[in-house]
Structures are given as C-alpha cells and as structure tokens.
Amino acid sequence: MSLQQIYYITKPFVPDTLLLQPRRWRARLLERWHRHDWPACPGTEKKPHGWCGWPHAKRFALVLTHDVEGPKGLERCREMLELERSCGFRSGVFFVAERYALSDSWRDWIAEMGCEVGVHGLRHDGMLYRSRAEFQKRAIRIRRYLANWKSVGFRSPSMHHRPDWLHELGLQYDCSTFDVDPFQPQPDGVKTIFPFWVSGHEEDEGYVELPYTLPQDFTLFIELRQKGIDVWKRKLDWIAQNKGIALLITHPDYMDFGDRPHSRRTYPARYYTEFLEYIETRYAGQYWHVLPREMASFWRQTRRMHARAEVNSGEALDVPSGSQAVITGTSVSRGRFNPGSPTAGTGADGLLEPRPRTL
Numbered sequence: 001m002s003l004q005q006i007y008y009i010t011k012p013f014v015p016d017t018l019l020l021q022p023r024r025w026r027a028r029l030l031e032r033w034h035r036h037d038w039p040a041c042p043g044t045e046k047k048p049h050g051w052c053g054w055p056h057a058k059r060f061a062l063v064l065t066h067d068v069e070g071p072k073g074l075e076r077c078r079e080m081l082e083l084e085r086s087c088g089f090r091s092g093v094f095f096v097a098e099r100y101a102l103s104d105s106w107r108d109w110i111a112e113m114g115c116e117v118g119v120h121g122l123r124h125d126g127m128l129y130r131s132r133a134e135f136q137k138r139a140i141r142i143r144r145y146l147a148n149w150k151s152v153g154f155r156s157p158s159m160h161h162r163p164d165w166l167h168e169l170g171l172q173y174d175c176s177t178f179d180v181d182p183f184q185p186q187p188d189g190v191k192t193i194f195p196f197w198v199s200g201h202e203e204d205e206g207y208v209e210l211p212y213t214l215p216q217d218f219t220l221f222i223e224l225r226q227k228g229i230d231v232w233k234r235k236l237d238w239i240a241q242n243k244g245i246a247l248l249i250t251h252p253d254y255m256d257f258g259d260r261p262h263s264r265r266t267y268p269a270r271y272y273t274e275f276l277e278y279i280e281t282r283y284a285g286q287y288w289h290v291l292p293r294e295m296a297s298f299w300r301q302t303r304r305m306h307a308r309a310e311v312n313s314g315e316a317l318d319v320p321s322g323s324q325a326v327i328t329g330t331s332v333s334r335g336r337f338n339p340g341s342p343t344a345g346t347g348a349d350g351l352l353e354p355r356p357r358t359l
C-alpha cells in the first residue's frame, strides 16, 4: 500500500487541524525550493508548433473552473456563481459524483447560468487509480454520470493522473493536469501553458487536455496563507505576455462569503471577485473567455482543420499539420506525461502507441 493510500484511508479519522499544519510546513519548504520555477516556469511559454493564435486575435484565453469537494462547497456554489456572473464571467463546475446529492434541478440551474457541469471523480477518496481493475470498475460508473449529466469533461480528484487510462471514459477533454504545481501529490507538470491533444489508439481518437495554469486557491490562501491575490495577478500577466491559456481552479468549499473572521480552512470570497475585476479592468477586450468544453471543441476543430488542409494540399503547410505539430515539452510514457520530450514513448504496459501528441 502506498503512502498516498494510507493518507486517504486515515484522513477521515484525523482532525483537519492536525493534517493542515504539516501541509503548511511542506508548502512553505516547496515554495522556497521552487522559487525559480513556480508559479511561472521558464520554457512552458513555448508555443505549440504551428500555433496560429486564439480566435478573434485575442491575446490570451481565459477558462474558469471550480471543484466542489463536499456538501459545504455545494451549499456555497450558488453564491459563488452569482458573484461570478455579476462580474460578467462563467465557468465549468466539477462535482464529485457519489459524495453528496446533486439534483437534476441544480444541474439545470447551472446550465441556465451559462455554466457547464463536469465530473470530479466518484468519491474523492484517492483510490481511482489504485489499480487498473479498480479504475475500470469505476470508469463504468463515471461514464454513466457523464452521460446522465450531459458532461463531456473530467477532472481527477487531487489532480492524480493516468492520461493513457482516461481514454476509457470517452471524454472530449480532461483537466487533471497543470503546467507547474510542485504542491500537488503527483507533481509532474505538463510544462506548457497551452492545451494539447492526447492521442488514443485509433486515428482521430483521443481527448483534449486542458492544464490549469494559475495556482489553486487552496495552495495560495490555505497552505501558503497569502493575504492577497498578488501571485494570481503576476502569473496572469505572464500568461498574457506569452499569449497562453489562463485556466483557474477555485473551490467554493474554501470560500468565506460572510464578514465574520474566516476559519483556518477558508479564505475571503472577495479574493476571487478581486481577481475577476483585475482581469476585466486590466485586459478588457484582450482575452477569449470560454467554457472548458468550448475550449476543447476549438482545439479539436483546429487540429482537424490542419490535418485536412495537409491532405488537400499534398504537401506540408507553412502551418504544420495536426499529425506533425508536436506540442513542445510533453509526451506520454508509462502512463505519465514526460516534460521535455517532444515525442511520445511506448507505455510499459503496451497501452500507448509511440506517436507524438499533437495540436
């Protein structure tokens, strides 16, 4: 049994306060160790080969997402989305399928708000990837939730990832990865601030991977105990300068909407609205704001268009075709992304073809 599995098994029996302090010590150490490559890692800004830019010639793309971890998060979700909407934004909301009751009317309301519903694992118990058999067992139920909720996107609990296994879910996109985030239990970042295509076995089979590129709220405000949004602003400015995707995850579970002093596990919700206001005032008209499924659809279409154009012309385009355009710095091997390698390796379990990941 791995340390991680022991952690998840004992977690329900240990008071939160006892778990939090070691996490804070660890986070502070990691922050120091990674002061040169977090929150922005040099090299991750490199554009995908053949990249033509965002629609409407926007400078950068913006995708907002939320993970609802437990019943408290569900309770606070409405207020958060209303606040977000009042600032002129919308988002993808990821729910844990079997941890709390999520009614049809709730999901309908989210759709009416112009937002999107995604699946954030089954139980958030750290066991999704425990073994291939366990994953396959859970995949059947996850696929059912995806269909019932009319969802096309998935995010693994705790950002654990096995990109080669995810093909079984029949996703349009996954968003369980990040450009760089040393604070995660599985800290291997994909080292790019652009989405990318993860190929399956068949031609055109695969899904779009949308890595998050802004630090998580829990890391900044609960673990590192930051008292403002400077890191978010700094990273956003860097992404805008490099014309990448700004993808943010926040959790209503940790947001405090009241005036009362917040607990050790919450932060003022106004941090989130302050950040939205910063985006709007500083970058008005310069960003392409879409839902995750819209971003995935754009990426998929662009890839197809490039591939078709190459077939028609019979020669290489000045924009390389989908099959040639390699996303810089990432590949899949042994079920993990390999930062720094431009081509894919063969999975140790024989599940992956040695083909490049493409735009």
Ligand SMILES: [Zn+2]
Residues within 6 Å of the ligand: 067, 069, 120, 124, 156, 157, 158
């Ligand atoms: Zn989560």
